[in-house]
Amino acid sequence: VEYEYILTNSILDVDRIVDQQKRKRVISVDFKNIEGCEPKPVGGAAEIHGGREILNLTGNINGKNVYYVDFYKASERCRLYFQPNDKMLEYLKTINPRRVVLAEKTGDEQ
Numbered sequence: 001v002e003y004e005y006i007l008t009n010s011i012l013d014v015d016r017i018v019d020q021q022k023r024k025r026v027i028s029v030d031f032k033n034i035e036g037c038e039p040k041p042v043g044g045a046a047e048i049h050g051g052r053e054i055l056n057l058t059g060n061i062n063g064k065n066v067y068y069v070d071f072y073k074a075s076e077r078c079r080l081y082f083q084p085n086d087k088m089l090e091y092l093k094t095i096n097p098r099r100v101v102l103a104e105k106t107g108d109e110q
Contacts, residue, residue: 003057007088010095012069014057014082026057027073029080031095035070039103040081052077059083065103 002020006013010032016024031037040061053073058066058081067089069080084092093100 003059003082005082005084005088007091012082012092014080016057027055027080029069029071031069031092031100033071034096034099035072036099036101037067037069037092037096038101040066040068052079054078055080057082 002017003026004015004017004023006015010030012029012031014026014028016026018024052070053076055078060066060083061081063083065083065085066081067084069082071078071080089100089102093102
């Protein structure tokens with residue numbers, strides 16, 4: 001199973017790809033209406049979410065560059081875990097600069 005992130009204007013679409021053949025849209029999130037987007041704390045528990053529906057759409061929840069997005073879907077609180085690249089993160093920050101928090105770069109990542 002792989003996940004593909006498609007960013008069009010302010011909408012992030014996530015597709016699940018199975019066996020490199022079957023594609024299905026999992027969710028669409030409008031970044032203009034999110035509660036927040038931050039990096040997942042390294043080693044932080046992914047299970048503590050205060051009653052939110054959890055969508056783990058990463059290749060590895062404990063991998064590098066994992067972010068979470070809190071948002072509402074049909075009046076239900078949700079949290080989406082995903083692994084965006086740096087270019088996508090920079091664009092998301094321009095869409096909603098008050099709600100998107102980027103990870104600080106360390107000396108070896110620059």
